[in-house]
Amino acid sequence: MGCLVWVLVLLALWTEGEGKRSSGQACNSNDLKALTSFKAAILSDTSGRLDKWIGESCCSWQGISCDKTSGRVAELNLPGFITQDDAPLQTSMEGQLSPSITLMASLQVLDLSGLINLTGTIPGSIGFHLPKLRKLFLFGNKLSGPLPESIGKLLELEELYLHENGLFGFLPLSLSSLKALRRLDLHSNRFSGAIPYSITNLTNLVALDLHDNLLTGQIPLRIGNLQALEDLDLSSNSLSGKIPLSVTKLTAISTIYLDANNLEGDIPFPAGFGQMKSLAFLRLNNNHLSGRIPPTFGYLTSLRRLSLANNKLEGSLPSSLGNLSSLSEIYLSGNQFSGQIPRSIGQLSQLLVLSLSLNMIQGPLPRGISSLQNLQILDLSFNHFNLSHIPKWLVGLSSLDRIYLAGCRIQGEIPAYLQPTASSLQELDLSANQITGRIPEWLGSLSQLYLLNLSRNSLVSEIPSTLKNLQNLGVLDLHSNKLTGAIDQVFEIPGSFNGGSLTYIDLSDNIFSSGIEQIGKGVQHGIQYLNLSHNHLKGRLSSYIGQLEPMQSLDLSYNDIGSHLPNTLAKLTNLERLKLQKNQFSGKIPNEFLKLRKLTELDLSDNLLMGEIPSGKPLSDFPSSSYSGNRGLCGKPLTPCKA
Numbered sequence: 001m002g003c004l005v006w007v008l009v010l011l012a013l014w015t016e017g018e019g020k021r022s023s024g025q026a027c028n029s030n031d032l033k034a035l036t037s038f039k040a041a042i043l044s045d046t047s048g049r050l051d052k053w054i055g056e057s058c059c060s061w062q063g064i065s066c067d068k069t070s071g072r073v074a075e076l077n078l079p080g081f082i083t084q085d086d087a088p089l090q091t092s093m094e095g096q097l098s099p100s101i102t103l104m105a106s107l108q109v110l111d112l113s114g115l116i117n118l119t120g121t122i123p124g125s126i127g128f129h130l131p132k133l134r135k136l137f138l139f140g141n142k143l144s145g146p147l148p149e150s151i152g153k154l155l156e157l158e159e160l161y162l163h164e165n166g167l168f169g170f171l172p173l174s175l176s177s178l179k180a181l182r183r184l185d186l187h188s189n190r191f192s193g194a195i196p197y198s199i200t201n202l203t204n205l206v207a208l209d210l211h212d213n214l215l216t217g218q219i220p221l222r223i224g225n226l227q228a229l230e231d232l233d234l235s236s237n238s239l240s241g242k243i244p245l246s247v248t249k250l251t252a253i254s255t256i257y258l259d260a261n262n263l264e265g266d267i268p269f270p271a272g273f274g275q276m277k278s279l280a281f282l283r284l285n286n287n288h289l290s291g292r293i294p295p296t297f298g299y300l301t302s303l304r305r306l307s308l309a310n311n312k313l314e315g316s317l318p319s320s321l322g323n324l325s326s327l328s329e330i331y332l333s334g335n336q337f338s339g340q341i342p343r344s345i346g347q348l349s350q351l352l353v354l355s356l357s358l359n360m361i362q363g364p365l366p367r368g369i370s371s372l373q374n375l376q377i378l379d380l381s382f383n384h385f386n387l388s389h390i391p392k393w394l395v396g397l398s399s400l401d402r403i404y405l406a407g408c409r410i411q412g413e414i415p416a417y418l419q420p421t422a423s424s425l426q427e428l429d430l431s432a433n434q435i436t437g438r439i440p441e442w443l444g445s446l447s448q449l450y451l452l453n454l455s456r457n458s459l460v461s462e463i464p465s466t467l468k469n470l471q472n473l474g475v476l477d478l479h480s481n482k483l484t485g486a487i488d489q490v491f492e493i494p495g496s497f498n499g500g501s502l503t504y505i506d507l508s509d510n511i512f513s514s515g516i517e518q519i520g521k522g523v524q525h526g527i528q529y530l531n532l533s534h535n536h537l538k539g540r541l542s543s544y545i546g547q548l549e550p551m552q553s554l555d556l557s558y559n560d561i562g563s564h565l566p567n568t569l570a571k572l573t574n575l576e577r578l579k580l581q582k583n584q585f586s587g588k589i590p591n592e593f594l595k596l597r598k599l600t601e602l603d604l605s606d607n608l609l610m611g612e613i614p615s616g617k618p619l620s621d622f623p624s625s626s627y628s629g630n631r632g633l634c635g636k637p638l639t640p641c642k643a
Contacts, residue, residue: 027058027066030103031073035064037100041120047082047091065109072106080114080140096120097143102129109133114140192216195234200225207231211257215239219258224249233257235283243268243284248275259283259307266291267308270299278302285309285331292316298323309355310334317361322347329353333379337361346371357381357404365391374399381406381429390430392417401448402427413437414454419445427451431477435459439478444469450501451475458482463489474501479508479531486515487532502526508533508555516561520544533557533579541585546571553577557603560584565609570595577601581629589613589633605629612641 026032035058039050049062058073059066065075080091093112097120101110107130112118118141126133194217195210202208205226215237223232224246232250235257242265243258250256253276267289270276273296280302289311298320304327314336321330322344329352337359345354346368354375363385369375370393378400387408394400395417401424410433419442426448435457443452444466452470455477462485463478473493493502503526512535519530521544528550537559546568548554552575562584569578570592578596581603588611589604599618603626610632613619624637634641 026056028072030105032056032058034098034100034103035061035073035076038098041098042093042095044094045091046093047078047080047089049078050093067106070106073104074106075109075111076101076104076107077109077111078115079111079137080116090114090116092117094118097122097141099123099125102126105129106132109135111135111137112141113137116140116142118142119144194218195220195239197222203227205229207233209233210237212236217241219244219263222246227251229253230278231255234261236260238262240264242266243289245269245271250276252278254278255281257281257283259285259287261287263287263289265289267294267313270294270296272296273299276300280304280326283307285311287311289313293318293321295320297321300324301326303327305329307331308335312336314338316340317342317345319344321345324348325350327351331355333357333359335359340364341366341369343368345369348372349374351375353377355379356383357406359383361385363387367393369393370396372397376400377402377404379404380408382432383408385409388412390415390418394418399424401425404429405433406430406453407432409433410435414440416440416442425449426472429453430457432456439464439467439483441466443467446470447472449473453477455479455481455506460484462486465489468492472501475504476502477504477506478510479506481510483507483510483512485512487512487537488515488518491515491518491521503550504529506531508535510535512537514539516540516556516559517542520547527551528574529553531555532559535559537561539563541566543568545569548572549574551575555579556583558582562586564588565590565593567592569593572596573598575599579603580607581605583607585609587611589619593619602626609633613638 035053039053042050045051053061058064059071063076063078064073065077066072067074080093082089082091093115094117097112097118102123102125110133120143122138122143192214195215197220200220200222203226206228208226208229209231211233212235217239218241219234219239221244223244227249229250230252231254233255239261240263243263245268247256248269248271256279264287267284279300282303282305285307286309289308290313292315293308293313295318297318301323303324306327306329309331310333312335316339317332317337319342321342325347327348328350331353333355338361340362341356343366346366349372351372352374354372355377357379358381361383365385375397376399381404385408387405387410389412390405390410394403403425406429410430413436414430425446427450429451431453435454437459438461439454439459441464444464447469449470450472451474453475456479459481461483463483467489470493476490487507490505490507505527506529508531512532514537516537516539520542527548529552533555539561540563541556541561543566545566549571551572554572554575554577557579560583564587565585567590570590573595575596576598578599578601584607585604586608589609591614594614594616596618602622605625605627606629609630613627613633613635615636620636622637627633627638
């Protein structure tokens with residue numbers, strides 16, 4: 001029993017000592033110097049954590065954790081995104097990152113992420129003085145300067161997150177020293193130069209994320225050496241050259257994002273069956289890739305999302321695409337594909353999105369598309385289909401909520417058999433066709449409709465009153481038709497009232513003659529873009545127009561509107577574009593127009609305006625052509641007014 005008592009006593013004393021070491025005991029002198037210097041370099045801390053760093057017992061300070069054995073600081077955790085009273089809170093520290101942090105030789109975790117006003121550089125000696133560092137989180141700051149080459153000495157590093165800073169410089173060759181590194185995430189910085197070839201030595205990498213930088217040069221040819229790699233994201237850079245053939249060796253790869261670069265040449269994968277069998281997400285869009293889609297693409301049986309849009313790809317779509325049974329989204333728009341859509345496309349039972357616009361694909365459309373019962377988005381716009389009519393089988397696709405058939409040479413009237421889609425349709429684009437007749441009354445029953453684009457057709461008659469029922473309408477484009485009557489119906493759409501969803505209206509290039517007085521009545525707060533140009537509109541421009549405060553672009557040009565310019569136009573302080581030329585506006589330009597500080601485009605030419613142009617910005621910044629054709633106007637930038 002005596003021995004047991006002594007053991008318990010010694011254990012109690014040891015535990016008490018450990019408690020003092022981790023809380024009340026003064027910390028190591030180097031650690032204390034590092035932390036006090038760090039605090040001194042911070043001018044303000046909105047979280048209030050640094051204000052509590054008092055005394056010399058740094059192991060008890062908020063954000064600090066010490067090693068129980070050595071007493072040295074092991075973790076510095078001061079992220080900007082914290083929880084306060086069970087609610088998330090974004091805090092900031094304004095000041096510089098002190099290089100003295102390298103004095104904490106036992107530091108294992110350094111987390112200063114999300115401190116949105118933290119500036120300075122990563123200390124150049126960080127790799128020499130912090131050999132135990134396992135986690136380094138410095139993203140979401142305003143750090144600058146290059147990544148120090150000594151970072152390659154951090155052999156214990158497991159996680160490195162430096163994205164969303166303001167860092168400039170090159171990726172160091174010493175990155176190849178990070179043998180234990182599993183995730184390298186440097187995205188959304190300002191790194192420039194080439195990706196070092198030595199990065200391919202990091203054979204334990206599971207994720208390589210360098211997206212949204214300024215990287216140039218080629219993708220390293222030996223990228224296939226990264227056998228453990230599951231996620232590769234090099235998108236939104238300026239990389240050039242070809243996609244290396246070695247990517248076919250990435251046996252564990254699940255995600256490849258190489259979009260928004262300057263890559264060229266063929267798509268080199270897969271070369272055969274069994275390669276890249278885990279690849280689920282592939283984005284190669286917005287490059288300069290050429291050639292055909294390899295017929296072997298059908299071997300990528302795990303593929304779920306595929307985007308090859310906006311390249312220079314050509315030829316027919318391979319029938320092997322039908323083997324991609326897991327595919328839910330396919331984006332092939334903006335290429336030079338020709339031939340017909342393969343019948344096998346009807347085998348893609350999981351397909352939600354089919355986007356083939358802006359190609360040279362010919363008809364007829366395969367009836368197999370009618371089998372895609374999960375399809376939500378269908379975009380066949382601007383191809384060589386010569387549809388002549390809207391396919392009736394579209395009605396059978398009950399999940400379809402976005403239909404884009406612009407520029408498909410559709411003729412005749414909008415068929416009534418489309419009406420059964422009313423319950424789900426959110427966007428309908430039938431623009432740039434040869435559609436005739438009236439706008440159907442039943443369009444007002446599309447209760448979920450957000451976008452309606454019937455522009456560049458030959459529609460006649462008035463706007464149906466039933467459009468007032470479209471409470472979710474956000475975009476209405478009817479320009480370049482032969483529509484007549486009043487525009488009143490548009491300004492009675494409930495979605496435009498009280499900050500509703502209606503933000504974009506284009507009724508230009510029609511034969512509308514009345515309703516101009518309705519603009520602004522009913523407080524249509526949400527409208528940002530309004531184009532009524534090239535019509536036959538007459539009447540006065542109401543002072544109610546000043547209630548359209550979110551308005552950014554207003555075009556009433558080429559009409560017969562005759563009135564004074566209402567002073568309330570100056571309330572549209574978000575206005576960037578104002579076009580009123582070729583009307584019958586009279587009187588003076590209101591001095592209140594000087595409040596339109598955001599105005600970058602102004603045209604008041606060819607009216608009946610008179611008097612002196614109000615002196616000052618922004619009116620004085622516009623060329624004389626903005627005011628020409630008004631015989632009574634004078635003052636800068638026109639000729640001076642007579643005394």
